Amino acid sequence: MTTVANTHSPLYSPSVGARRKNVKLPKLPLSAFTPPNSGTGDKFPLLPSPSAIHPSAILDAGVSGSVEDWKTQMGASLVxxxxxxxxxxxSADAELVKAAQEDPSVIAASVPFDLSAGEPDPASVPAFIASPPANFAIALRTTFTAFTPQLADGVHWAISRGLTVDIDVQADLGTEAGWESLNELLSNATSSERPQGSSSKKGAIVLSNVLPAPLDLELPLVKLLTHPQYRNFQNYTSTISLIPNVxxxxxxxxxxxxxxxxSTSTTSDNGGESAVPDSGKKEWKRRIKMYLGQGVEAFGWQRIVYASAGAEGSNVGDxxxxxxxxxxxxxxxxxxxxGVFGLNAQGVYSV
Structure with a gap:
């Protein structure tokens, strides 16, 4: 059977070499060949270089040791x-708190306070915690190794009174058990079914030693991507980010x-210091960004605060x-x- 082509069909294409006469192509306006009017002339706007992005102000949410040493290591331009x-x-010593309050560089203090026994006896609570001084915030610092109902009670007692609790996580976060234990603590301490304390404002919980998480630098980066330790970090940061005020x-x-x-440092146009990293610093940044990127994705940058405490033996400016x-x-x-380098801490520590 012979098939006859339907030359009137829109799907019909003439054979190669045939010419279609009297066909006029539409004319495009000149605007189709020019970039949109973005105020940048004939070029599209580019994202700013990372080296040019500096915080407008710095509030270090955790300085250990001497404030003067911190200033020296940070440098005059950053101070x-x-x-x-x-x-x-x-220590939770009243004289230390008084001295910190008199230092104009210190706007809040974090004091060690054991919450593992549950709600403390009112008689054992120092006056500067029970009634914090005006215009000077007090945060409680405690350690977490494993979940206990008593520790959950203690943390709840603090945050229900409007106090911020810094939790130094010492549990093994390389395992699911460690993360499950931390999740159980946070869930129980913040449960809405618990009775509230005397403050109308609920305090915050700030987790240390989680971002970035402890790791073995000998582990190759390509293996870390699929390592159970990093997989657990990804999964559980997403889980605990659902708990409010953490x-x-x-x-x-x-x-x-x-x-x-x-290795070298230069000064940028806005006065900030821009470091030229060596190979070791590049490797650290690669690993830090693996954790920081996930932290920002899970919590949002609004719930991440910068701190230098823990840099013992190293320069806090570095x-x-x-x-x-x-x-x-x-x-x-x-x-x-x-936000990360200043404004977030103001809200967290009520300063």
């Missing part, structure tokens, strides 16, 4: 941008190695440079950098 520090005191402290990681310093570059290289906007 000039400082909005103050939250000082981690070695924040992550972006602090020096416990990687059993000193924080790498920059940690600041490493932390700032790592966050900026994630492609976040100026608002996020300002």
């Amino acid at each position: 000039a941008k400082s909005r103050g520090v939250i000082l981690a005191l070695p 924040h992550l402290k972006f602090a020096p990681p416990k990687w059993n190695a000193p924080i790498p310093s920059a 940690w600041y440079a490493l932390a700032r570059e790592s966050l900026a290289e994630l492609g976040v906007e100026q608002e996020a950098v300002d």
Whole structure:
């Protein structure tokens, strides 16, 4: 059977070499060949370089040791941008709190306070905790190794009174059991079924030693991507981020190695210090961004606070440079950098 082509069909295509006469192509307007009017002339806007993104102000949410040492290590240009520090005191001593309050650089203090026994006897609570001084915030610092109902009671007691609780996580977060235990603590401590305390404002919980999580630097980066330790971090940060008023402290990681310093430093146009990293610093940044990226995705940058406590044996200025570059290289906007390095801590510590 012979098939006859339907030359009137819109699907019909003439054979190669045939010409279609009297066909006029539509004319495109000149605007089709020009970029949109974005105020940048004949070029499209480009994202700012990470090296150019600096926080407008710095509030360090955890400084250990001497404030003067912190200033020396940070450098004059960064200290000039400082909005103050939250000082981690070695003990809950009234004289230490008084001295910190008299230092204009210190706007809040974090004091060690054992919450593992549950709700404390009112007679054992220092006056500066029961009735914090005006214009000076007090946060309680406690350690977590495993879930107990008593610890959940103690944390709940603190946050129901409007106090911020810094929890140093010492549980093994390389295992699911460690994460499950932490999740159980946070869920129980923040349960809406518990009776509330005397404060109308609910306090915050800030987790340390989670972002970045402890790891073995000998583990190759390609193996870390699929390692159970990192998989657990991804899964459980997403889970605990659903618990309200829980924040992550972006602090020096416990990687059993000193924080790498920059090989050279330059000063940017806005006065900030821009470090030229060596190979060791590049490797640290790659690993930090693996954890920081997941932390930002799960919690949002609004619930991450920068701190330098934990950088013993290293220069806190080096940690600041490493932390700032790592966050900026994630492609976040100026608002996020300002929040993580200053504004978020103001809300968390009520300063």
